Every structure is written in C-alpha cells, then in structure tokens.
Amino acid sequence: MKEQNHGKLKRDFKSLYRKILLASVVVAIVGIALIYFMVDPSLSAFKANEPDTEIVDMPVEDDFDKIENGIHSRTGFIDAPGMTETIQNCTNCHSSKLVIQNRMNAERWKTTIKWMQETQNLWDLGENEAVIINYLVTNYPPKKVGRRAVLTDIEWYQLEE
Numbered sequence: 001m002k003e004q005n006h007g008k009l010k011r012d013f014k015s016l017y018r019k020i021l022l023a024s025v026v027v028a029i030v031g032i033a034l035i036y037f038m039v040d041p042s043l044s045a046f047k048a049n050e051p052d053t054e055i056v057d058m059p060v061e062d063d064f065d066k067i068e069n070g071i072h073s074r075t076g077f078i079d080a081p082g083m084t085e086t087i088q089n090c091t092n093c094h095s096s097k098l099v100i101q102n103r104m105n106a107e108r109w110k111t112t113i114k115w116m117q118e119t120q121n122l123w124d125l126g127e128n129e130a131v132i133i134n135y136l137v138t139n140y141p142p143k144k145v146g147r148r149a150v151l152t153d154i155e156w157y158q159l160e161e
C-alpha cells in the first residue's frame, strides 16, 4: 500500500514537472518574440529580399550632376563641351580646384598629364586627352602674365669712371 502511494506520487510529480517545463518554454519563446518585435517593429529582418525603396528613391542622383548658372555644382567646373570627360578623369585623385586653379596652355597641360601618368598612376586618357585639354584651355585660359613691354625712347647715359 505504501509503495503504491509512493509510485503514484512520483508519477504525479513527473507529469507536473513536464507541464511546468513546457509552460516555461512557451513563455520563453513568446517573450523572445515580443522583445524582437519591440526592437524591430516592422520585422524587416524577415523581408530580406525586398529592395530598400527608401534609399533608391532619394534625390541624390538628381543633385549629383546639377548645373547651376552654367557651373557644375559638385565640382565647380564650367559647363561646356568636354566637362564630363574632365570630371570623369580628373577628379578621382584630387579636387577639381587643383585643376581649375592651374591655368596652362595646351603644351603645359600635356606635360602635366604626362607627369601624372609617369609618377601618379594616371591612366592612358586615349581620345579623351585632346577633349580634356581643349576643354581646359578654352574655359581656363592661361592668365596673361607675359613679359613687360619693350622699353622705347630711353635716354642712355654713360657711366663715369
């Protein structure tokens, strides 16, 4: 009789223990799901393959090549034939300012480009070289520094010894 009671008690405990375990597992899963939902309410982690339209639709592209009053906003280059080639080849390593502030003739541009190709890893510009040089010389002509005018009507005098 005593043994039987003891066995039943053991079985009751076992079944109660199993129920508690199951309940805790359910509570834990629901709890984790709730916390996850609070952290990420849109459950975006489960929509991995949808394109992120928010970023795609941003107007960055529009401003990227905006021309205002004949000036390319992003680089400051004058909008004229050859500007695109110049932007594409001459603003990768240094600012466009370095290009704009250096006013040279075609010959010196050729030398500068050759120098960058030999020492700074500038690539072969191919047909664009002529386009770029023409753009630079036309829109940023060398400032007239030149020599002073030849002196005329001078009264020379003899140095006395």
Ligand code: HEC
Residues within 6 Å of the ligand: 086, 089, 090, 091, 092, 093, 094, 098, 099, 102, 112, 113, 116, 120, 121, 122, 123, 125, 132
């Ligand atoms: C691969 C990189 C690279 C590219 C592309 C590049 N440059 Fe340069 N350029 C340089 C470096 C490096 C210098 C030296 C910068 C410095 O001294 O701070 C330089 C210097 C210059 C200078 C100043 C030269 C001087 O005598 O001080 C001018 C002007 C210039 N570049 C124009 C151009 C033009 C025009 C193009 C397009 C055809 C161009 N760069 C493309 C790397 C490049």
